[in-house]
Amino acid sequence: MAHPNLSTGPDRGDRSGLAGDTVRRILHIAAAIRHYQDVEIAALGLTPAAARALHELDPDRPLPGRDLAEQLGCDRSNVTALVDKLEQAGLVERRVDPADRRQKTLVVTDAGRRVRDRVHQVVSDSRLLDGLGTDELANLRELVWKVSDGGCPEQCGED
Template identity: 80%
Template sequence: MESPSPDDRPGLAGDTVRRILHVAAALRHHQDEAVAALGLTPAAARALHELDPDHPLPARDLAEQLGCDRSNVTGLADRLEQAGLVERRVDPTDRRQKTLVVTGHGREVRERVGRVMSDSRLLDGLTTAELAALRELVWKVSDGGCPEECGEV
């Protein structure tokens, strides 16, 4: 495929978007493989990553953080509990509700999930200056950050 000329702004933009999507797909592929090696699905890994080990969280709050239905979180919590990564405990401030508590093993796996989500091997070929420039450009096109809707990992 021939690259667009520097004067072809729409062509350059389209090519850039396709390349960004390719990089995103490659990152997702590497993350999914690494998460699977931990015995987790991408959704379960994301749920575990969203849980703060020092602050138990009701499943409904986790559903809100993940932007999904509570029924989906029930299944995720079941899988995490079966794997020994979380426990359901009665909330001491509201005994009608249960919270999700990250176990000791869950803390270890959560830390590994965090490393997987920060895997930067695709960027290894960049110099520090190139990496800094790429970060600035990505920051700029993401409007100075990530909108709420793109919180998905």
């Protein structure tokens, strides 16, 4: 394991127990968020993976499938199937890159832009945080930013 922050029991009071509790709770929250997001994604006629692929595409900066695969952290072969779905739905177009005919540039269509905006709304749906006060929300945001990359919410860009 080679990592000290591990404990078997509840162990409340020491840092390991606190951190372990927090990690499990974060996973629990994420699963809940995913659950209702997936319902809304399905209502858009997309699978979660296809929605994420569309969301990852920048309508103003088309890119080859290889780069999308890298952004999604998956194999190129999966991008083929994902883009198949998006293209069939008229949300994305494949265009052979004249400069390198091996590559196909992925272009978000006008319809794709609209659906992508809806996807962005869905993945930003924050109903689970409604119970937090304004200061608590700001506090939570700073903490999760620090956890995810040690950056600062005010200056850094998005995901």
